[in-house]
Amino acid sequence: MxxxxxxxxxxxxxxxxxxxxxxxxxxxxxxxxxxxxxxxxxxxxxxxxxxxxxxxxxxxxxxxxxxxxxxxxxxxxxxxxxxxxxxxxxxxxxxxxxxxxxxxxxxxxxxxxxxDRFALAFEFFINVGHAFVDVAGVPEAFQQLAWGQAVADVRGETSQDAWESRNLSLPDRTESKTTVDERAKTSFLESAFSDAIAIYLLSLAIDFDYAELREREYPLLAPSALADRLRLVTKLFPPNAGYEFAIRYRRRG
Known part of the structure; x- marks a missing residue:
């Protein structure tokens, strides 16, 4: 060469x-x-x-x-x-x-x-998630779930892009913004779905703690809300043979 x-x-x-x-x-x-x-x-x-x-x-x-x-x-x-x-x-x-x-x-x-293996796997799966959304879009069921969580002001998000576009999309009556920004909403749903795919794939490939995804710039999505998204994703895209999806909560104390 x-x-x-x-x-x-x-x-x-x-x-x-x-x-x-x-x-x-x-x-x-x-x-x-x-x-x-x-x-x-x-x-x-x-x-x-x-x-x-x-x-x-x-x-x-x-x-x-x-x-x-x-x-x-x-x-x-x-x-x-x-x-x-x-x-x-x-x-x-x-x-x-x-x-x-x-x-x-x-x-x-x-x-x-x-x-490390965690960072490499997540980089690959983030790329896969974005590529899939570019081709297939966001399923209606996920749109309803994620948007319902946003409207309900569920804490946090799964990436900086999802966090910023979610905040831009929602009405804010304190600033006289009373309508949904549809462009920002679309961006939020695409980001949230590609994130959910990536986190789901990461859970299939390696055993990791959700807190490992934490970043300084935004709060992580509440675990129960993420679990709801991941359960929907695994229903849409069942694991291949030899892989298993599981959510395990850490017991306090």
Whole structure:
């Protein structure tokens, strides 16, 4: 792979051209490149966690798990891939880069930048959630549930985007805003649904504590409200064979 190498970097389109793409049993196309710190069976189990009903909407996507993906930083903003991690390149890399390929859209995920299995899995599943919503939209049942929670002023949300768009969408009589902002409402429902898909997939792939998703900028959605969203999502998209969805509450004391 000498062609296109610059200071240890390779163009993403070349990586896609020269790296064998595999298909998980659910149909998702994926590939691994370079010193990405991933074991083959672990990566396949991560990809296969996506239920077939969700995976079917991702036929135009191919996911590349690479050590680092970064912008070339010149006109055209081409994506480059590092075959191995270095501190210097890590400072320039991003969690993922989208690249238009000949027959698909490639999503290049920086495995060495994400640090641990939890962060890597969530980055992948967030990408899957957004891609699914772009293709399939938001089911009416989820719209009714999430909007009902917002109108009822249920505490918190599942991401900064969902939190901000939810607040923008709701009437605020103290500021003489008495109507719903429909554009912000649509943005909120799309964000909330893609978040719910990502958290659901994360729960299938690894055992984690909901508090691990906490961020400073917004309060997390109340656990009971999230549980209602996740139960609906698992009803819409049942787990593949070998995966189990479960919500476990920590007992006080």
């Amino acid at each position: 000498a062609e296109g190498v610059q200071n240890g970097l390779v163009r993403a389109v070349q990586v896609a051209r020269e790296t064998a793409v595999r298909h998980a049993p659910n149909g998702i196309a994926y590939a691994a490149f370079g010193d990405n710190s991933l074991e083959g069976p672990d990566l396949e189990r991560l990809v296969q966690a996506v239920p077939a009903a969700v995976a079917s909407a991702l036929a135009r996507k191919a996911y590349y798990f690479v050590p680092l993906a970064l912008s070339e930083g010149r006109a055209g903003d081409a994506t480059l891939v590092a075959a191995a991690y270095t501190t210097e390149l890590g400072d320039r890399a991003t969690c993922h880069r989208n690249v238009t390929l000949d027959n698909a859209e490639g999503v290049f995920i920086s495995t060495r930048l994400l640090g």
